[in-house]
Amino acid sequence: MKTELGKMRSLAKEIPLQFAHCVKRANSVMHHHQEALESHSSNVTVLADQVAQLQQNLDDVTDKLGREKKRRQELHNLLMELRGNIRVHGRLRPLMEFDADNQDMASLGRPGTRSEVVVHFVDDENICVRTSKHNKVFEYERVYSPTEKQESVFDEVQPMLTSLLDGYNVCIMAYGQTGSGKTHTMLGSHRDEDYNPSHDPHPDEGVIPRATRELFRLIEEKPEGSHTIEVSIVEVYNNDIRDLLSRDPNAKHDLITGGDGQLSIPTVTSKSVDNVYSVMTLVQYGLRTRRESATMVHEHSSRSHLIVTLTVVSRAPSFFATKSMSSADLSSSGSGFGGADGRQTPTLGKKGRAQSQTWTPDQLQGMQLSLQQQQQQQQQQQQPVIRTKLQLVDLAGSECVGMSGVKGAALREASFINKSLSALADVLGALAEHRTHVPYRNSRLTHFLQDSIGGDAKLLVLLCVSPAQRYISESLQCLGFGQRARQVQRGPTKRRLPSSVEKISGPESSIKPRTGSASK
Known part of the structure; x- marks a missing residue:
């Protein structure tokens, strides 16, 4: 017992020593791991700083690339404007359900089917057509991918509206086959709630409502009363011009060339x-009478070319105004108001004798206000105006009669649509080749748009393209049309001036310097 008790005492004495040794060893291990953790944390901090620096460098390079790209595009647009080139943008729509062509929806877009995607978005300047027979790349000023929203399209259109208030005509037209998204691009979705007029912007709004909204915003920044807007809406249906705002939309209208060489339709x-x-609201009213019918290609196929014209009437600068009478001239031109101090003014009585009449201060003040109003009205009537046009064109879609399955009246409509679009291509071909004769009068459409196409307006063509294999012929024709349009060089766009400046005649237009005063 004593021996075992001694062993237990010795063990009891060794336990604190062993515990202290274990604690010391644990502290050493913990200190080692703590140093390793701090080292790793320091390395992580350094790596994080490096990643942040690389991210900052990447953001700077991306911003610089964006600025340089925008600057290059601005310089390119300036060069195009100086040459008078037609700007061409391409918009590739996404694959839709009706592209399946009565096949199983599970096969939509599958390789080898008629809904296979063969028109591809490459980048913001190129579209590629890749099939077993074709492998072509088409380049334009701007290309929109199928995922880009309506806002992206209008961001490229918006700068042209500033030119409208600077005195330049602007024309924006959508071109493409039936069902390629032209009306969606220009007006918005076919859902009724999107077409309905609204004070507030809608995310699916097309170019027409967005351009109108932007135009009024720009006018609000100008002096009050300096600009007014008028709107007209017509359609070219079966080669006839019809007024969609008239009580008789079936009445036909003729184009007239004015004294300034501008085409107009005074009866619209x-x-x-x-x-x-x-x-x-007016656009919605016009759309109710626009020709539409369902075909095998598209449920809402437009059967006419829609042209919405916003005419901006701007007050010309004061130096264009003709000389007007002053208030002193008006007061001395037989108004019979007498002096301004309430003195008696002689007037003729019944027998021709001079009689005196006294005016009260209130009467004199009212007469002076009347004189000022007369002078302002006379100045407004004499001040010339500048009329610029924003033409927003939703062209009817070209279509293959065999594919659309139209018959009867719809077949006749398709014939006129294809003829007018062919005439438009002929006009662009003649302009691109600088022919002496440009066949504008081969179609009412080209005749109506002659000023815009021929160089009197900044023109933007929006190509709307379907991606599916079943439309490959129409897509290639549309893309080729855009290539021909890019080759047209019309010279610098003409700035509009008041018509009175061009027509003015008489002493004020032929003022000769006085030789005597000049010699002095």
Whole structure:
């Protein structure tokens, strides 16, 4: 017992020593791991700093690339404007359900089917057509991918609207086959709630409502009363021009060349508007009478070319105005108001004798206000105006009669549509080749758009392209049309001036210097 008790005592004495040794060893291991953790944390911090620096460098390079790309595009657009080239943008729509062509929806877009995607978005300047027979790349000023929203399209259109208030005509037209998205691009979705007029912007709004909204915003920044807007809406249906705002939309209208060389249709209804809601209300009214019918290709196939014209009437600078009478001239031109201090003014009585009449201060003040109003009205009547046009064109789609399955009246409509689009291509071909004769009068469409196509307007063509294999012929024709349009060089766009400046005649237009005063 004593021996075992001694062993237990010795073990009891060794336990604190062993515990202290274990604690010391644990502290040493913990300190080692702590140093390793701090080292790793320091390395992680360094790596994080390096990653942040690389990210910052990447952001700087990306921003610089974006600025340089934008600057290059601005310089390119300036060069195009100086040459008078037609700007061409391409928009590739996504694959839709009706592209399946009555096949199983599970096969939509599958290789080897008629809905296979053969038109591809490459980058923001190129579209590629890749099939067993074709492998072509088409380059344009801007290309929109199938995922890009309506806002992206309008961002490229917006700078052209500033030119409208600077005195330049602007024309934006959508070109493409039936069902390629032209009306969606220009107006918005076919859902009724999107077409309905609204004071507030809608994400699916097309170019027409967005351009109208932007135009009124720009006018609000100008002096009050310096700009007014008028709108007219017509369609070219079966080679006839029809007024969609008229009570008789079936009445035909003829183009007339004015004294300034500008084409106009004086019989077309033109409405004054002061906000976006009123414009879109009129557009909605016109769309109710626009020709539409369902085909095997598209449920809402437009059977006419829609042209919405916003005419901006701007007050010309004061140096264009003709000489007007002053208030002193008006007061001395037989108004019979007498002096301004309330003195008696002689007037003729019944027998021709001079009689005196006294005016009260209130009467004199009212007469002076009347004189000022007369002078302002006379100045407004004499001040010339500048009329610029924004033409927004939703062309009817070209279509293959065999594919669309149209018959009867629809077949006749398709024939006129294809003829007018062919005439448009012929006009662009003649302009690109600088022919002496340009066949504008081969179609009412080209005749109506002669000023815009021929160089009197900044013109943007929006190519709308379907991606599916079943439309490959129409897609190639559309893309080729855009290539021909890019080759047209029309010279610098002409700035509009008041018509009175061009027509003015008489002593004020032929003022000769006085030789005597000149010699002095």
